[in-house]
Amino acid sequence: MLVLENVHTHYGKIEALHGVSVEVKRGEIVSLIGANGAGKTTLLMTVCGNPQACSGRVLLEGRDITREPTAQIMRSGIAIVPEGRRVFSGLTVEENLHMGGFFNTKSEIRESLDHVYHLFPRLKEREQQRAGTMSGGEQQMLAIGRALMSKPRMIILDEPSLGLAPLIIQQIFEIIGQLREEGITVFLVEQNAHQALGLADRGYVLETGRIRLHDTGKNLLNNPEVREAYLGG
Amino acid sequence: MAAENIKHAFFCAVITLIIAYPILGLNLIPSGAVVSLEGADGSTIAAIIAAAVVVFLFQLFRDSIMARLGFLSRVNPLSGREPMPQHKRARLESWLLTGIIVLALFWPFFVSRGSVDLATLVLIYIMLALGLNVVVGLAGLLDLGYVAFYAVGAYTFALLSQYTGISFWMSLPIGACLAALFGLVLGFPVLRLRGDYLAIVTLGFGEIIRILLNNWTHLTGGPNGIGGIPEPTLFGMEFGRRIKEEGNTSFHETFGIAYASEHKVIFLYLIALVLAVITALVIRRFMRMPVGRAWEALREDEIAARSLGLSRTAVKLSAFTIGAFFAGFAGTVFASKQGFISPESFVFLESAIILAIVVLGGMGSQIGVILAAIAVTILPELAREFSDYRMLVFGAAMVLMMVWRPQGLLPMRRIHIELKDQG
Numbered sequence: 001m002l003v004l005e006n007v008h009t010h011y012g013k014i015e016a017l018h019g020v021s022v023e024v025k026r027g028e029i030v031s032l033i034g035a036n037g038a039g040k041t042t043l044l045m046t047v048c049g050n051p052q053a054c055s056g057r058v059l060l061e062g063r064d065i066t067r068e069p070t071a072q073i074m075r076s077g078i079a080i081v082p083e084g085r086r087v088f089s090g091l092t093v094e095e096n097l098h099m100g101g102f103f104n105t106k107s108e109i110r111e112s113l114d115h116v117y118h119l120f121p122r123l124k125e126r127e128q129q130r131a132g133t134m135s136g137g138e139q140q141m142l143a144i145g146r147a148l149m150s151k152p153r154m155i156i157l158d159e160p161s162l163g164l165a166p167l168i169i170q171q172i173f174e175i176i177g178q179l180r181e182e183g184i185t186v187f188l189v190e191q192n193a194h195q196a197l198g199l200a201d202r203g204y205v206l207e208t209g210r211i212r213l214h215d216t217g218k219n220l221l222n223n224p225e226v227r228e229a230y231l232g233g
Numbered sequence: 234m235a236a237e238n239i240k241h242a243f244f245c246a247v248i249t250l251i252i253a254y255p256i257l258g259l260n261l262i263p264s265g266a267v268v269s270l271e272g273a274d275g276s277t278i279a280a281i282i283a284a285a286v287v288v289f290l291f292q293l294f295r296d297s298i299m300a301r302l303g304f305l306s307r308v309n310p311l312s313g314r315e316p317m318p319q320h321k322r323a324r325l326e327s328w329l330l331t332g333i334i335v336l337a338l339f340w341p342f343f344v345s346r347g348s349v350d351l352a353t354l355v356l357i358y359i360m361l362a363l364g365l366n367v368v369v370g371l372a373g374l375l376d377l378g379y380v381a382f383y384a385v386g387a388y389t390f391a392l393l394s395q396y397t398g399i400s401f402w403m404s405l406p407i408g409a410c411l412a413a414l415f416g417l418v419l420g421f422p423v424l425r426l427r428g429d430y431l432a433i434v435t436l437g438f439g440e441i442i443r444i445l446l447n448n449w450t451h452l453t454g455g456p457n458g459i460g461g462i463p464e465p466t467l468f469g470m471e472f473g474r475r476i477k478e479e480g481n482t483s484f485h486e487t488f489g490i491a492y493a494s495e496h497k498v499i500f501l502y503l504i505a506l507v508l509a510v511i512t513a514l515v516i517r518r519f520m521r522m523p524v525g526r527a528w529e530a531l532r533e534d535e536i537a538a539r540s541l542g543l544s545r546t547a548v549k550l551s552a553f554t555i556g557a558f559f560a561g562f563a564g565t566v567f568a569s570k571q572g573f574i575s576p577e578s579f580v581f582l583e584s585a586i587i588l589a590i591v592v593l594g595g596m597g598s599q600i601g602v603i604l605a606a607i608a609v610t611i612l613p614e615l616a617r618e619f620s621d622y623r624m625l626v627f628g629a630a631m632v633l634m635m636v637w638r639p640q641g642l643l644p645m646r647r648i649h650i651e652l653k654d655q656g
Contacts, residue, residue, distance in 0.1 A: 048540070074542035082540050088533035099530050102523060102541055150541070 001026045001154055001185045002047065002078075007056035009039075009046045016042040018209045019056065024154070029176065029186040031196040031217060033230055034206035040189045041083055043206065044158055048080060049073050061153075075103055079152035083159050085143040089132025093123055096131050096142055100149025108151065116145040119175060137168035144175065154185040161192045173199055193230035197221045205230075242292035246285040252629070253281045256622045326600075337506055341499045349498050351614060353570055356505035357563045359606040360512045362590040363599065364559030367516060369588065370596035370645070371525065372552035373532025375432040377584055378419075378439025382412040382557035384579035386564020388446060391459040391574055401465035405565050412561025413554045415442075420553040424546055427535070439584055447576040458575025462568050464497055465504055472497035505566050512559050513599060519555065520599075528552050529597075593634055595641025604642050 002024040009017040016039050024030045034040050046053050047060075049070045058066045065073050074080070079100075088096050097116060101109040117124040120141045126134060131142055140160055147155055157176065161169040173195050179186055190196035197203050200217035205226060213220065220226050258281065260271045291298065341349040361383060368376045389408035393399040399407070423434050446453045453459065464472055470484040474492050484500075485492040519525050527548045530538040539545055568574050586609065594605030616626045634642075 050539070069544070070539055071542050071544035071547075074540060080540045082536055086534050086537035086540070088530055088537065090533050091529065095526070099526060099538075100541055102527070102543065146541070 001028075001061060002187065003057075003059040004043070004047070005057045005059070007043075007046055007053045007058065009042055009051060009053050011042075011051065016209055017046065017053075020206070020209070020211055021056075022204055022211065024185060024187050026185055027180065027183060028201045029180050029188060029199055029217075031188045031190060031200035031203040032206055033190055033193040033196055033203060033220075033226075035230075036191070037208075038206045039209045040206055041158060042209075044080065044156055044187075044189055047073075047078075047156065075150075077153040078156065079147035079150050079154070080156040081140075081143045081147045081158060081160060084162060085136070085139045087131040087139050087142050087146070090130060092128050092130055093126045093134075093142055094128065096146050097123075097149050100146035102150075104150060109149065112149045112151055116148055119148070119178065120145055137164050137171070140164060140168070140172060141175075144172070148179075148184075152184065154187065155179065156187045156189070158189050159191060160188070161190060161195065169195060193226070194221070197226075238293055238296075242289045242295075245292045246289035249285045249288045250281065253284060254278075256625070257281060261621060334506075334510060338503070341502050346495050346498055349495070349502050351611065353498070353502045353505045353566075355607055355610045356502070356509045357567050357570070358587070358590065358610050359509045359603050360505075360559055360563035360566070361587045362594065362602045362606045363509075363512050363516055364556045364563070365587050366591050366594075366597065366599070366602050367519070367528070367559075368552050368556035369591050370598070370602070371520065371532065372528040372549065374423075374549065374552060375428065376435045376553075376556070377432045377581070377588065378435040378437070378442075379556070379560060379587055380579045380581070380584040381419075381439040381442035382415055382560035383564040383567070383583070384442055384446060384576075385412040385415050385557075386561030387568040387574050387578070388453065388459075388564075389561070390565045390568045391462050392452070394463055395459060395461070401463065401565070401569050405562065408565040409558050409561035412564065413558035416553040416555075416557025417550055419557075420550040424549055436581070436584075439579075439581060443576050443579050446579070454575075456575060456577070458573055458577070460573040462572050462574065464572070465501065465569055467500065472500055501566075501570050505570075508562055508566060512562065513603070516555075516559070517599060524548070524551055589631065593631065593641055595644035597645035598641065598643050601641050601643030601645070608642075 002022075004020055004022045006019045006021055007017055008015060008019055020039075020043060022030075022032070022043070032040055032043065042051075045051060047058055047065075049065065049068055053066055056066070057064055060073070060076060060078060063076075065076070088099060091099070094113075097113055098109060101112055104112070122138060123141055123145055126138060131139060134142070144155075144157070144160070160172050160176070164172070169192065176186055176188065177199055188196055188200065197217045197220050203213075203215065203217045203220045204211050205213040205220065213223065213226065215223065221231075258272065258277050262269050262271050341352065361379070364382075365376065365379050368374050368379070386408040389411050390401065390404040393404050393407065394401075419435065419438050423431050426434055447455055449455070466472075466481060467484065469481050470487055471481045472484050475483070483492075484496055527538070527543050528551075530541070530543060531545070531548050535545065538548070567578070571578070590605045590609050591602055593609065594603070595601035612630065613624070613627050616622075
């Protein structure tokens with residue numbers, strides 16, 4: 001589904017990714033964990049083409065998207081839930097969701113709207129409320145719902161658990177599991193390694209711009225190195 | 234608490250004195266070449282001091298006075314009412330607007346020539362503010378050089394009529410499209426800029442256009458400007474006493490009525506009115522179309538908008554282009570109304586005033602912006618009684634407005650429901 005081959009990314013003169021290779025297969029949940037500054041978000045941004053990789057290739061469903069503009073990449077069956085939610089705080093929940101289905105027809109939007117409200121009944125209750133007035137958990141639900149509005153085949157989540165209460169995190173991860181049942185491929189980037197690896201089919205550990213480890217989610221959870229570095233021993 | 238109150242009340246009283254004394258008390262007396270300043274007479278000073286004392290006392294006992302007055306809100310029968318349902322309010326609004334437009338159509342026939350002239354100016358500002366509202370209010374791109382597009386529209390008409398003799402009606406679309414083209418051209422270099430940086434670049438662009446017009450003497454006449462810009466015609470009928478162009482007839486002769494100079498003013502007013510209504514309707518339409526929502530999304534959060542596949546380039550350029558288009562519209566009408574234009578009319582202050590209208594009206598709100606355009610244009614006229622201090626009054630009104638209603642006169646309406654407490 002999504003393949004990164006030996007990707008190098010620079011911010012000006014500084015190289016943030018030193019040849020990263022990651023593969024996400026169709027229908028999988030793949031988690032990417034790593035400490036602050038390891039390059040997790042940079043990796044995601046490279047997938048979205050902002051900044052573009054300066055060498056290596058990014059393939060989406062076999063198509064080379066390395067040099068494509070962001071807008072075009074984001075319209076080809078892939079959706080991202082950006083770090084820190086980034087809902088449109090002045091717009092209502094409904095308007096936010098409509099923005100998610102910007103390039104779809106009206107009937108498609110209605111369909112995906114029903115689907116999103118089914119996944120997150122809380123959003124239905126808040127339909128006419130401004131997104132900025134909702135709690136963090138609700139905003140995260142909205143951000144995921146908005147990403148789902150374009151009917152993506154693959155969804156990328158950047159730190160969905162950031163700043164949320166444990167109970168809400170639990171809910172969010174349950175929903176992510178549900179997305180897999182629906183056949184959506186999930187690429188999850190998390191600092192919350194325990195949750196992320198517990199759910200994932202496979203996982204990657206990123207350290208200072210390089211992939212350090214790569215294994216199934218379960219194996220990584222039991223890996224002494226990972227336990228030491230990310231799970232508090 | 235009490236000490237705080239006294240301090241606050243004293244401060245208010247001093248401010249009252251500072252503001253009231255120069256406005257009411259001081260008079261500028263011109264005597265020959267020199268202007269001398271004359272102090273106020275005794276009764277005025279007494280009145281000012283009395284006013285300061287009243288302000289002091291009110292501020293001192295404000296809490297208890299307001300508590301007493303608190304019951305008034307309960308007496309008000311309208312206070313507890315439910316807000317009007319959405320569709321009802323929308324219908325009422327559209328009826329009200331239609332009524333106002335019909336009134337505006339007939340209004341100039343009953344008032345003086347001066348007020349019709351002023352109203353035309355108001356309408357031009359309404360067009361400008363509605364256009365800038367797209368750029369600043371909806372797309373959230375701070376544009377300090379908006380007057381450049383206004384100048385492009387005005388100069389296009391002036392130059393075309395001077396060199397090729399093209400009429401107002403032909404120039405109107407040409408001027409607007411040329412201004413839109415300039416908007417597009419300005420859009421490209423500023424695509425990556427945001428906030429302060431964008432503001433500075435657009436400010437520079439506005440100045441470049443003005444300085445270009447000022448110095449390109451053999452084409453634009455430089456600071457001397459361009460005169461003799463023709464008035465619009467109505468199906469080939471001119472409004473002057475004598476016909477200027479061959480093949481045209483004159484309005485008063487065709488209809489067999491006596492010549493009156495008011496006809497021309499009223500006709501210009503009606504053109505401005507129709508164009509302003511068209512501007513409002515077209516932009517309203519845009520706001521409801523996907524591109525309108527894309528502008529708002531970009532204003533709210535650029536990264537999120539891009540993550541949804543919106544192209545930053547297309548969205549920003551469309552906002553700049555459409556905003557500039559209507560400035561070109563307004564510019565053409567302005568050139569025709571004045572009959573003479575020079576770079577003097579397109580200074581930075583104009584950009585600032587248009588921006589002030591948008592901010593005062595409430596960013597993104599069309600009705601708010603229209604009301605603010607009326608207020609900002611007419612207020613300095615009404616404040617003529619304060620003669621030398623009218624700009625001070627105007628400035629004070631703006632400051633107060635921003636303190637009390639930072640969201641603008643009528644902020645952009647969004648549906649929202651307030652939850653009643655369940656307890």
